[in-house]
Amino acid sequence: MSDESDTISDRIQGKLDDLTRAERQLALSILENYPASGLGPLAELAERANVSVPTVARMVQKLGYNGYPEFQAELREELGAIAKGPIAKHETWAGAAPLEHILNRFTDAVIDNIRNTLAHIDPDAFDAACALVADQKRHLYIVGGRITHTLADYLFMHMQMIRPNLTHVQSTSNAWPHYLLNADEGDVFVIFDVRRYENNTLKLAEMARARGAKIVLFTDQWRSPIHRLADVSLTSRIIVPSAWDSLATTMLLVESMISAVQTLNWDDTKDRMEALEEIFDKTKLFRKFT
Template sequence: MSENILTISDRIQHKLDDLTRAERQLALSILENYPASGLGTLSALAKDADVSVPTVARMVQKLGYKGYPEFQAELREELRAKAKSPIAKHDTWAEAAPVGHMLNRFTEAVIDNIRHTLGQIDPASFDAACVLAGDAQRHLYIVGGRITHTLAEYLFLHMQVIRPNLTHVQSTSNSWPHYLLNAGEGDVFIIFDVRRYENNTLKLAEMAHARGAKIILFTDQWRSPVHQLAEHSFSNRIVVPSAWDSAATTMLLVETMIASVQNLHWERTKERMEELEDMFDQTRLFRKFT
């Protein structure tokens, strides 16, 4: 399976409106525990979803597969793609490396990622996530992982200017359970989690969810297991001609969220910016040329 084509989850989401009631019930059952839900036998999947075996066969064909074996084979390819190490990803790319300079190849891949990602995002869900992120009555916690902590820090730095009442959670530290002591009903966790998904991040999300917090997830095209707990989940295309995955599309969404929350609360943001600039002047942090 090429990593740039639609995943089975993508196909299901695109076809939801065209499915019968039983097929939709089956589709939602698959997505609920995706991708593990499709790894068993056809009859087991039908039983878990409480639908008939012919319903499974029909829906698989509607997704574009000749039969259940082909459906499962692609699902296993997705699982293998999820677990790829940086070295394995580089080797896979190098086998079919296209011609052209890296600048062009990389840019084309990023543009393709952006196009596919934006084509699948529900604007209403994104707007609702921005409303949650900007609500200063709710404590906002921002969480990143081993690599994505850079995205979390970037979002946190800007949100500090836009709103009060927020915390940057160091999810890779043994101290992160301390942050949960103050988390409660209605608080918001913005979590970044991409392949190879981190156990600490999932456990933190589970505990935050159990305390009544709402979760906004930025993940990849295969989706972190945290998506099952998320109020809003945004899947980003991340594959580029590199040993590492790309954060470009995720950064685009992060900066869009910053701009959106800033606009929702511009008067408050403006006052905080002015106060911050006064502090910068007092500390002489930046050089003045006038």
């Protein structure tokens, strides 16, 4: 079994260029409804992907498994990991906790998450996401969840300084449907959704997509169901020795996006920052030392 930092999805995406046409067709079928797509009988998976049973067997071996049962066992393990709550996560780490100090263990885990994330991210996809977010002709909506609203708040605050024409959607509020009234075709929704994926957020994404909006998704290595609706999905590793997942790597991607978008819009951003500083001076928000 692989550990939680290396998913079957990662293996499939890493092998796509080496697969035959039929195997690639099968791989894309699996990714379409991952990880649940591979939990049924082998023949059922082959029929759904419109490929032969031997094609499934060959591709599973190319991914490094001895057979379909081993492949399925790891899928079930991933499905269990997705559903873990804080207590289960803590028990997973506590049972095998090394003796080193938590500062070192936690930092090592975060660094490993960053390395894994950067090894799998597509720079072209990241650039495409930044271009969508930077396009001031498109209204920008930023959506967070129960925990990830902190990242949404952070991104929204910086985007307020960088560009006009944006809205912070409170996805956990009963009022979120009101935000969709003004959503038009081509608008951009930046959505944060990590494991224990939220039903409200998925419903919002479905409705935004139905209105013709573009979706940029920040998610984890297992990928939120929203990834099937997203124009760009940016995945981060989130496993740390804690009852809670880490958003440190996701924050790295968010801050990288902020830097990229401000550069794309620098002339306008500079003007907005200068105007904001004048407002700060008038309100005496910050202490002056000169």
